[in-house]
Amino acid sequence: MRYLIPAAIAWAVAQSLKHLFRLAGRNRRIFKGASKAWFMPSGGMPSTHSATVTAFVVYVGLSEGVESGLFAISFLLAAIVIYDSMRVRYSSGRQGELLNSLLTELKSSLLPVRVAHGHTLLEVVAGILVGMTVGLVVFITTKF
Template identity: 30%
Template sequence: MNKKIMTAIMSIGIAQLLKVPLKARETGVVDWGALFQTGSMPSSHSAGVTSLATYIAWDKGMKSVDFALATIFGMIVMYDAQGIRRQAGELTIKVNHLDEQVEELAGHHPGHEYEEKEKKLKEMLGHQPEEVLGGAILGALTGTLSYFATKN
């Protein structure tokens, strides 16, 4: 299989695996569900695109069209992860609590007449800038290690 694609997939997997112990350190509870969550440290999106661009830089050179494409698309993905997706997550939090706020404005106490929605919208969509940076560092390391480990 394509070594560059395998490197990116491996970086994404490592980033997702790291979310479990990092969340456990933060909360004191081991939550294997973190393995499948979006958001939090490190950004698997950033790790994947950065490892791909790094591998290509070592393999084809920084002046190659392949590296330029991987870098530009990677920058777009990382910008989106910490910008647009994070803003969408923050908006979702507000939407999920809108019913409760309407009850409060109407003079009712939440919990009496307010019934929580059975299914809330997913609130964790994007990344903080430091999570994107953490994923990018992980990706650069993974891309470099993968290149030198598989170099023929």
């Protein structure tokens, strides 16, 4: 259970930062036409996916050591999640935007598709930095 604490904190911090960036005029892309789930948008600065899995990996690495099997598994899964959020979901998000603009242009009666925004490299790096910070802080504060 203790491994979930840094991941949950990183998720909350990253989601909060996402809204602060929106208030500062960034992240318009992900909040434009936002659905009922405005509190959990996909995409944007920083990457919540990257922050969450990185905090988990850092905490596991510091707690169990980087030679442990748990660290190896968590590192591998984090790499997959980060790759997916940056490459796969970003591409599918762009395709969704293009499909919706085509539906609008053709005045189609079909409903717009849900667009899951992926992340840019900068958003992923920011998420990784948030996750590293949270993982380290949680480890240090719970060590005693």
